[in-house]
Amino acid sequence: MRRNKSESLHPQMHPNTLDVTKALSLRTVLRLSSMPVTALLYCVGLNYAYVQWVSPVWSDLGFTYSAPNKALVIAGYVLAATQSIMCPVRIRRPSQVAYWITFFMVFIPGLFVPLYIQLVGSLKLLLLQLSLTAGMLPIAISCRMPLPTLRSWTLSPRAFWTILGALFLLGNAFLLITFRGNLQFASIEDIYSVRYQASQVLEQHPAAGYVTQFLGNVLNPFLIAYGLVSRRKRAVALGTLGQVMIYSTAAAKSIIISPLVIFIFYFTLRRDPGNWTTRMGLIFAGLLLALTTLAIGAEHGAIFNLASVVLMRTFEMPGMLLGQYQYFFENNPHTHLGHVAGFNVIAANPYTSSLGIEVGRFFGVISEGGKNGDVVSNASFFAMDGIAGFGLPGIPLMGFVCAAVFWMLDGCAKKLPLEFSVSGLAMIIVSMTNVSLFSTLLGNGLIAWILLFLFIPKRHFRTGLKV
Numbered sequence: 001m002r003r004n005k006s007e008s009l010h011p012q013m014h015p016n017t018l019d020v021t022k023a024l025s026l027r028t029v030l031r032l033s034s035m036p037v038t039a040l041l042y043c044v045g046l047n048y049a050y051v052q053w054v055s056p057v058w059s060d061l062g063f064t065y066s067a068p069n070k071a072l073v074i075a076g077y078v079l080a081a082t083q084s085i086m087c088p089v090r091i092r093r094p095s096q097v098a099y100w101i102t103f104f105m106v107f108i109p110g111l112f113v114p115l116y117i118q119l120v121g122s123l124k125l126l127l128l129q130l131s132l133t134a135g136m137l138p139i140a141i142s143c144r145m146p147l148p149t150l151r152s153w154t155l156s157p158r159a160f161w162t163i164l165g166a167l168f169l170l171g172n173a174f175l176l177i178t179f180r181g182n183l184q185f186a187s188i189e190d191i192y193s194v195r196y197q198a199s200q201v202l203e204q205h206p207a208a209g210y211v212t213q214f215l216g217n218v219l220n221p222f223l224i225a226y227g228l229v230s231r232r233k234r235a236v237a238l239g240t241l242g243q244v245m246i247y248s249t250a251a252a253k254s255i256i257i258s259p260l261v262i263f264i265f266y267f268t269l270r271r272d273p274g275n276w277t278t279r280m281g282l283i284f285a286g287l288l289l290a291l292t293t294l295a296i297g298a299e300h301g302a303i304f305n306l307a308s309v310v311l312m313r314t315f316e317m318p319g320m321l322l323g324q325y326q327y328f329f330e331n332n333p334h335t336h337l338g339h340v341a342g343f344n345v346i347a348a349n350p351y352t353s354s355l356g357i358e359v360g361r362f363f364g365v366i367s368e369g370g371k372n373g374d375v376v377s378n379a380s381f382f383a384m385d386g387i388a389g390f391g392l393p394g395i396p397l398m399g400f401v402c403a404a405v406f407w408m409l410d411g412c413a414k415k416l417p418l419e420f421s422v423s424g425l426a427m428i429i430v431s432m433t434n435v436s437l438f439s440t441l442l443g444n445g446l447i448a449w450i451l452l453f454l455f456i457p458k459r460h461f462r463t464g465l466k467v
Helices: 005-011 015-032 033-062 070-083 093-117 122-144 157-178 188-204 205-229 233-250 255-269 276-295 302-330 356-361 383-390 394-413 418-424 426-431 437-441 446-455
Strands: none
Touching: 033 070, 033 093, 033 276, 033 302, 070 093, 070 122, 093 122, 093 276, 093 302, 093 394, 093 418, 093 426, 122 157, 122 383, 122 426, 122 446, 157 205, 157 233, 157 418, 188 205, 205 233, 205 418, 205 426, 233 255, 233 356, 255 276, 255 426, 276 302, 302 356, 302 383, 302 426, 383 394, 383 437, 394 437, 394 446, 418 426, 437 446
């Protein structure tokens, strides 16, 4: 049968061909939207959110606005675009995900937000921008270095799961006994009252805090990530129920959303690790632009609450805290890491309270979430360890320390599937945006994860990490 002219010019495409065309189109967009372009778009979204909504609504929390120095704003864009090409875009190691989360959540906010609050002069703000860039550089370099060859300490499956099962049962039993009578699934309105009750329990039983961190940041995420990779639904369910139980003790919002975060890390990395970084950057930029537009003029409600959590707390606050820490420690003594357990034997801590409370009290911000009315201004390791310890020179110093930790972490995880190691570490990676690096290693469980990577039976997994 003879085809007509229109059919010859526009032959009918097979459904599979359409799917391939869509995939190729998406890859083309992601390739054209290279990391410098993505970083610039993200900077636009971050500044738009701060100027149009965060500062007008939350200036009483420290998000003030003064017209920034235009040269410093341009410098921020240049440094963000330049730094974005230092680390590989394709995700091959767990540390690369941690690097990019720090890039978007700490580094870029630190380049811009202090320019608006202007607690120090222009020269010192420029030095902050340059110090942050110098701090990110060794971390980016570590992502390109050959990984160390470590001796294998793999346990037998029976021994490994016996130890893990015992720790899981003993930890949950300890929390049930410690928080008996105080367990409740708190609503949003009751979160702070539940946290206050939990703080009283923790004052009497300090060990409960370490058990909570171990279960919430290590053991339960491990079960969820392992269950996803091995397709064992019972492990996923057990880890998720464990997080729900921990939420019922102290109403930590990060704990209750952790299964969702772990799922997002797992499925996005499993689907397309090559374009993960660019895709996340574009999603973040679009989220900043869209949510800010919706939130402008919005009354208190779902949109307002979502914008408060996403725009103010997640994206802008790390930058504001960097500015506050810079000003505070230019006018108060540095700790020389005396605030870190172990280092306080060498250097005395000049402060009686935690750094987060000291900084919060200094700026006079009141919050229901803080103890006795004080806001706990916990910040990233660049602020809490770097600036607090040694001033601006401490930022690149902590960059080298973080690079060494990441390099060792990658070496321990190199024989494990990438989607398992990254999704299991999801909450630790996210928490690094507002926690000391030393707290991440000890209290939050990063050292425990390194040990898990060393001892887990590798035959549980069919594929390893390509390096």
